[in-house]
Amino acid sequence: MNRFSLIFLGIFAIAALSWSSLVFSNQRAYGAITAHYDENEGKAFPQPIPGLAQRGKLVYQDLGCAACHTQQVRRPGFGADQGRGWGERQSVARDYLYEGRVLLGAMRLGPDLRNVGARQADPVWHLQHLYDPTLVNADSAMPAYRFLFETRQIIGQPSAKALTLPASHAPQAGYEVVPTERAQALAYYLANLNDAYAYPETNNVYVEAASTEGEQK
């Protein structure tokens, strides 16, 4: 049994080492990250996430959007993230401070969405896009999410939230397409995804990256 103890101790030591360095020490380090108070604006950043956006994020999570979309902008010189207009600066750890579940994503079958709100700030655009992606991009490879919408008979006044659809996609006369609450929350979440604030650390990264032509130091 002595050899067994040795093997077991070795396995335990490696597990403990890998846990303490990768998991535990990072948790300690992240504990030191705080919101950044900007005296000029009189606000702290990142700003708290509104409730509707939080609910929209749950829909994002439930539908598995992260299977095709990342939410992280890489540094200049590492990939073409900025070239594709996905963000004016790279994402930093502080951006994710208030997120209960961080969904960085690991696959880009579609564009990065970290700052999609900067590109499309109108929730209605997102609703149209979710209902049928080809409405806003004829060649889109994204599946439609029609099950987030309800096609119903117009009784009395048409709903103010009903989608305005071209004739090719419009429901039959007397009917309208109305987004469900889930669709509205998701569209609101997407329209508000935008890390606009430049933290001190993002400025540092920028200067350094620019001075070395985007190469890593």
Place this chain on the structure above:
Amino acid sequence: MASAPRTATAADSSAQPSGAGRAEQAAIDASARGPVLLFLVSALGWLLIASGLTLISSIQLHSPTFLADCAWLTYGRSQAAGLNAAIYGWGFNASFVLVFWLMARLSQAALRVPSVLIVAGLFWNVGVTLGVGGILAGDSTSVPWLEIPTYAAPLLFVAYALIGAWAIVTFSSGRSGRIFASQWYLLAALFWFPWLYSVAQVVLFLEPARGTSQSVVAAWYAHGVSSLWFTAIALAAIYYFLPKITGKVVRHYDLAALGFWTFLMFSAFAGTASLVGSPVPAWTTAAGVGSSLFLIVPVIIIGLNHFPTLAAGAAALKQSTSLRFILVGMISFTVSTLTWIVTSLQSIAVTTQFTLVGSAQTQAVLYGVFSMVAFGAIYFLAPRLAQREWPSLALIGAHFWASTAGLILCVAGLLLGGLAQGAALNNPEVSFSAIAGTISPYLFVNSLGVILLAIGHLAFAVNVVRLVLQTVLCSAPAADLFREAPSLEAAR
């Protein structure tokens, strides 16, 4: 570890038992029969479910309108459900088959109170059913490899705790003085998984860590399960079956301990290499990349153990389909670890990160390394458990060729498609619709591979079901199986 037996082979402890030894061996096998058959049948069921879900999601990759209007099967859910059915349904049940067979045989110990394992196995499968169903219903956590909703996790954890504890008990009650290389890998896997799983559940879901440190834990978990559970169990099986089937001693066995410790050490840190460029501390990814590079050491050592041993007994390849499956697993281990090392280099990762190359890597490990070795092992052990021959040799051959061809098509399609995708992604002029057009042929190849795999699995299923039915319906072991039911109720 210096005292590791120089010429040990798995055959030492269990090959050619004669007289009393044979009877003892039969008793050990008989004690394992109930639980191992339960895990085997569950694994098979999940394999078929995972094949179906993976086929749906792979078709959706090139034909996005396929089943898009069905909320339960939208791509984000079908992909996650297929992956989790493959990992926790097929992968873990098959792992348990291997763990108990190898532990009982190598430790020369009969399984004690097998009914506890049957209860634990049922709980595990209830947990996986809840989990995969929960993902399809929209309760996914969206954390890769951990999508199973939090309400199913306690079931999995408790069931695993019982199963893992039973494996250790079997090991330590053994009368075989030697600890063979297979057992090192099994012990490592049995200990690592509960550690990984409980830390991940606590840090990601119960008491969520701040910000992107969650992503570090998720990467640590996914690579940990992939290498320190699935690959470790596959390696344990290779170390056992290779000498057993070829009848040759493991070559360069003195090096095996070094291979084991370096594999363990570097795999434990390599996972964060996938986060290069992400908003996490730079040293974390640097540690991941560094460890990944060092993985070359265990790849070389394990290769030195395995390939010359196989070469010495290559004649056995003609008779043994098990050995052919295991050969594919050995090649996949070398190739997939080398791909991991290469794609962890920053200059390569800038193209391959966030592309189908990652899916190719997952497929190569989960299917190429683990599943192929598990198939080989099951073809070897199931007839010994059931005490009868496989009903159809033709179906075994069909399974082997369909699986091997399917594996090659899937991995090649995803790998080449991922390289094309990565190159296009790095050129801001190329639109996403254009990229979708570029990778579409590769995704067709992948779907073709998935169809071949599914055909292979059907052949496997027919054989296993016939074997199990014959065992249950036609002879004495049948009574054993049916006798489990009342004791099972009592245990609840």
